Every structure is written in structure tokens, then in C-alpha cells.
Amino acid sequence: MMTPQRYRRSAVACQNCRERKVRCSVSVTGIPCAGCTQDGAECIVRERMRRRKQQTKSLAARLPSQENVQVGQLRAEPSSIPLSSPSAPMERRTPNLLPQAPRTEQLDFSGDDGTLRSITERPTDVAERTGVEISSAVLGQDHSTGQVHFYTGESPGFSSILDVCTQPNQTVPRHILLSPNILASLSTQDSEYLQHKGVFTMPHKNTSAELLRAYFHHIHPIMPIIDVTAFFNSNQINELNLLLLWSIFFAATNFVGENVWSLEGYSSRKEMKHVMYSRAKCMYDNGGEADKVVLTQSALLMGFWHSKEDSHAQPWYWVGVAISLCQMLGLHRDPDSAKVNSAYPARRRPIWRRLWWTCFYRDRWLSLTLGRPLRINLDDCDLPMPAASDLLGDVAELPASITSAYFPKDLPQLADYWVILINISKLLGEILALSYKPSGASPTLQQFDSLKTKLLQFRVPGRPGHEQSRLAAFYVYHLQLHYQAALITFYRPYITKIPKDLPSAHVEAWQSEIGNQLDSAALQSNAILNDLVRERLLIFAAPMTPTLLVPAMHIHLRNCNSTDALMRRVGFNNLELCMMVMEELQDTYAAAALYRGVFLGAINKICPQLLVGSTMRNSNLSDPSTSHLETPEESAILPPVSDDALNTLLDDTSFLDFWDSFNVISHSSDIPY
Numbered sequence: 001m002m003t004p005q006r007y008r009r010s011a012v013a014c015q016n017c018r019e020r021k022v023r024c025s026v027s028v029t030g031i032p033c034a035g036c037t038q039d040g041a042e043c044i045v046r047e048r049m050r051r052r053k054q055q056t057k058s059l060a061a062r063l064p065s066q067e068n069v070q071v072g073q074l075r076a077e078p079s080s081i082p083l084s085s086p087s088a089p090m091e092r093r094t095p096n097l098l099p100q101a102p103r104t105e106q107l108d109f110s111g112d113d114g115t116l117r118s119i120t121e122r123p124t125d126v127a128e129r130t131g132v133e134i135s136s137a138v139l140g141q142d143h144s145t146g147q148v149h150f151y152t153g154e155s156p157g158f159s160s161i162l163d164v165c166t167q168p169n170q171t172v173p174r175h176i177l178l179s180p181n182i183l184a185s186l187s188t189q190d191s192e193y194l195q196h197k198g199v200f201t202m203p204h205k206n207t208s209a210e211l212l213r214a215y216f217h218h219i220h221p222i223m224p225i226i227d228v229t230a231f232f233n234s235n236q237i238n239e240l241n242l243l244l245l246w247s248i249f250f251a252a253t254n255f256v257g258e259n260v261w262s263l264e265g266y267s268s269r270k271e272m273k274h275v276m277y278s279r280a281k282c283m284y285d286n287g288g289e290a291d292k293v294v295l296t297q298s299a300l301l302m303g304f305w306h307s308k309e310d311s312h313a314q315p316w317y318w319v320g321v322a323i324s325l326c327q328m329l330g331l332h333r334d335p336d337s338a339k340v341n342s343a344y345p346a347r348r349r350p351i352w353r354r355l356w357w358t359c360f361y362r363d364r365w366l367s368l369t370l371g372r373p374l375r376i377n378l379d380d381c382d383l384p385m386p387a388a389s390d391l392l393g394d395v396a397e398l399p400a401s402i403t404s405a406y407f408p409k410d411l412p413q414l415a416d417y418w419v420i421l422i423n424i425s426k427l428l429g430e431i432l433a434l435s436y437k438p439s440g441a442s443p444t445l446q447q448f449d450s451l452k453t454k455l456l457q458f459r460v461p462g463r464p465g466h467e468q469s470r471l472a473a474f475y476v477y478h479l480q481l482h483y484q485a486a487l488i489t490f491y492r493p494y495i496t497k498i499p500k501d502l503p504s505a506h507v508e509a510w511q512s513e514i515g516n517q518l519d520s521a522a523l524q525s526n527a528i529l530n531d532l533v534r535e536r537l538l539i540f541a542a543p544m545t546p547t548l549l550v551p552a553m554h555i556h557l558r559n560c561n562s563t564d565a566l567m568r569r570v571g572f573n574n575l576e577l578c579m580m581v582m583e584e585l586q587d588t589y590a591a592a593a594l595y596r597g598v599f600l601g602a603i604n605k606i607c608p609q610l611l612v613g614s615t616m617r618n619s620n621l622s623d624p625s626t627s628h629l630e631t632p633e634e635s636a637i638l639p640p641v642s643d644d645a646l647n648t649l650l651d652d653t654s655f656l657d658f659w660d661s662f663n664v665i666s667h668s669s670d671i672p673y
Contacts (some may be wrong), residue, residue, distance in 0.1 A: 015044040082179045113172035143265050190286050197282045198275070199242060203249065204266055210260050215252035216406045217471065221357050221391075221414035222421065222478075222542060225297045229394040232402050243283040247301040250276035254304075254543065254588050261395060269588060277305050296325040298356055303362060304543040306590040316370055319362045323375050331356040332381040350390040357422050364425040367432060367488060369547045374432060386422055388415035410472045417475050424482045427455060431490045435497075445499040454492060458483070463531075472539035480528050483546040487521040488551040517587045518555050525552035526574050529581055538584055547586050553578045553599060563608050572610045575599065 003009060014033050017024035032043035103383040194200065202208060234240050253273045257387045280302055290297055303318035326332060331352045341360050363376045392415050395403060408414060430451055434443050464473035494514045498507055532538050556578065559571025581597055586593035603611060
């Protein structure tokens, strides 16, 4: 005989549910309960006060107390002062990392017998209440002010079932705000570990000011991922987010002088970069950061880290993390696609557009450089393209004392350049999708001509004017390098591959024109480098600068393999200029040293005689691949380049496999980070 199932009466119920003798959801959803909401009735919960005060005191004595884990005493340093002046001191910070742990027990309103008692909240209750909160926020029933952005996802996701609650042909909002979660406090072991790793030991006041100024001059104009109003509204450094701050310091180290890193006791810029990155990563892994926007910002900045220790794979890893976080937040979707989402804060829209399109920019250029698939499919996105005003809006809210101290004076012009850069990146994505998919069919002539027309009609700024600052002049040249790299990427496959509907009688002339376009774009890249060197603007070189030289160097290397002796010498001379610039940049950017070592190995393999008497023979790198070379016999000290790797370097149809050849060539070399 089966034992009949016993039903437990809810410990808390509103008056309506008690009278109807139905289960009440008030302990999960709060007031009003689901039944009263559906019936449109007033939800009344009667609390019995008998013995309440005495039993509350008794119960409170039995509840586990909460402890605040205190961070150990930090090293004494200069006192904190506002950020309004770049020369103002900055303090070492004890971060606010220790939110209170949630209680597992809660007070019940009253039991059936009128007694006050504690109940244990089950995980299923928490999940159910979260689901109800999502539903209420989506349907506009929850009028409380949420703080945490939540993206419910698109159809056929679970939240799309709520579309049935709207009028025909309408959808519910996908971007909502929820109440923040209560996080567990940082353990004593974690806080001690963070202190041991130095994350609570801030740079000296002058160093911090220089790093912030360098960041907002050199990184922010091309990666405007920081809400500067919120950042500078923190009046003191100890109110800033430590994870974000170390990530900013790491990216800015590329642009400070020896006087800065020597003041901090570092022997080189690379040592300072290593320490800054290590502290940012330590905070990312162990700091308990829950704000996905901060995590996204930090991941994008740490995406500039290159090290042999991780096979130079960190840029791809960190940008992938940032893209995933953006998609979790729904930043790829327009919150106003169906109708204006009034619950979605208007001031957050510009910074979230900037975050998403920065991820897009990094995705396109890393896919090109590293030979990896595109992570972002624009068919899944409908977020509007950015505008210069997106970058300038929050800066306009800052006091003049801060903007003059930390931001370039021609930021409005740099904002226009940033929008142009995003549009070039969009064209690059179309190029990669059209011609570089391993299983994709050959494009038609119409597809080729259509994209070619787009590229040739695209306009980048010409030569910088005399009225522009040197920083703005560099960004003009940097845009031009991006554009030429995109052109080379577009034409390269068609040296050996032809559109499937091109008449055979036109193939030879068509491919000859393709070769001319490739050489023209590579030579134009060299002309831009000449201008950068002549105007002494390489000091402004950004982390992406070495990467932008690789497409042109690829074409010059191809010419070094020509059957014509003069063409070989011309190709080598053009390549030599790029190699000299790489040598200039390699003390700051490890990627430049890596690229240079690869090309040295390739040159030594295909035309070692050209190295005799060249400037490349006197390289002073510790890497044996750049040692003194005089004869083909002496060149045996270079790391060997396999025939497969060389074929990859010279294969006109495998530009996106170029990075794989790096792994083959550089295994035997000791590239410093």
C-alpha cells in the first residue's frame, strides 16, 4: 500500500491564499505574491506580534555572526589626495574587497502557531526567486531600481516565453536591471595571498599620475573602454577598482620614460610591465570581482600581454574572454531594437557601445594576425555603430582641471579617427569572411569587385596638418597603416586564386594587376614608415603598430624569393626598413621581437647572401636568430626554418596561417617578453 504524500503548508501566506487554502509564494517573491498579482488583489500578510520581541532576541542570539575579514596592515605611503592634479600624491590603497557574506537563515514572518522561528533558505528557493525577479523586471511589474545589468537572451532562449504576455508581434525587453547579489567575503588566505603578490602596494604618487596621463593620451583614444566620469568621480585613489587600476597601469607602462620605471626600482620597462600584468591577473583570478563590465575592461587591457611563457597566446585568450563577457551582458544587441527601453540607463549606452566595438576591433585584427577564426558574427549583432560623441560625452562632464591634466587637447579629432578605425575593422571582417574561410567557396567576380569598390571608395585622412599635435599626426599615420594592411589582406589570395566566373582569357592580366596593387600597398606602407621615422613619431607607437607592418613585410619577403635578381634586392631593401622599425620597437613590444626573429630566419633560408653588409647583420639581440651574419656558412647559427614553414610564409593563399609558422621557427629561440 502506498503511503499518501503529505503536503506541507507554507509557513508564510497572505490573507487571500490562507482563505483560499492554496500555496502562497510570498516567501519567495515577496509582496505581492504570484496569486494576488494574477488576481489583481491586494496582498496582505498579517504578522502576529505575540512574544515577537522576546523571540527575536532569542533567535538573534542563535544566528551565526558575520565576520569581516580584514586585510593585513599595508605599507605606509604618502597620504591620499584628489586626482584632480597630475602632480598630486596618491596613496597606497586598502581596497573595498570584503562584502558581507549572505546568511543561510532568515526570519519567518510567523508560523501557524503564532511563533517566530528561523527557516533555512534552500538553493531552489533562491533560484526560483531569481526567476520571478527576472520575469517581473521583463514584464515591468517590478518598479524597484536595479543595479546589475542582465541580458535575458534571444529566442529560442527560455526568457522568450514571456513574449506571450505582450501584444501580438511585440517582444519583451531583453536588457533588464536586477538587484545585486550579496557576495561572500574574501577569505583570509586569499587576502593574504593578494597582499603577498603586491596588489595592495600602489606605485608612488608621481608614477601613478604619469601612468594615468599616459593611459588617457595613448590607449583611451583607440580603446575608449573606461567611463571617465565614473573613474574620476572617485576623489581618491583608494576608491578606485584595483583590478581596473592595475590593468590601466600595465597598458600605460609602454608610454612612460625611464625616469618612471627606475623610480619604482625596476631595471627595465619589461620588468615593470611584467609586475603590473602579474598584479592585474592576480586580482582577476583571486580578487572576487563580480562586475562583468570591469572584468571586460580588464580583459581587453591584459590582451596586450605577450610572453614566450604562454606561447604568446594571451592576446587571443584575453580578447576571447572580453567578447564572451560582452555577449553575456548582451552588449551586441540594441536594447531599443523593439522599442525604447526606459529601464535601461541612457548614460550607460555610450560606454557599452564603446566596449562592444572595441572588442570587435580587436577580434578582427587578432584574427588577421594570429590566423584564428572570427569570434564575432555581425549577423548576430544589431548594436548601432559608434559615433565620436560616444567617446566625448563623459569627458565633457569632467572639470577642466582634469581634462587639461590627463587628456590630449585634440581628443575630438582623435574621436573621429577612432570611428574611422572601427569602420576599417568592419571592412577587414568582410575581407576575411569573403576570401579566407578554409571551407568557403571561391568568391564570384561580382563579390570581389563589390568589396574592392568599398575599399577604394573608403577615405582615410591624408597627411596631417601643421596645426595638429604630434600625437594626432601619429594617429593619422596609424590609420593609414591599418588601411594599407587591409588592402594587402584583400588582394593577397588572388595571386594564385581567381574568382570562379573570371574568363580564362583575362586571368593573366587580372592577376598581374593584383600583383601591382599588392606591391603598391606594401610600398605605401613603407612610405608611411618613412614619415613616422622622419617626423620622429615612433615614440607614440601603440601595441598594434608592429602587427600592422607584417602584411607589407609579407609582400617584401615574397619579392625576396623572386627569380629576378634586381627584384630580390628591391624586396630585401624594402623589408630591411620594416626590420629596422621592428628593431626600434622590440624593446617595448615583445611581438616586434617575435616578428623580427621570424623574418630573419626566413630571409636566411631563402636568400642568405642578401644579409651580407646589411644593417640586420649587426643586430644586438640576445636571440641567436639575430646574431652577426656574414656568410651562408655562418648563418647556420640561426634557428632552422623548415620547408613547410617557409612555404607557409610564401604561400599566397595562406596568409592567415602565418602565425603557425611563428611557432615552427621560434621554438628554438629565446624571445624575451
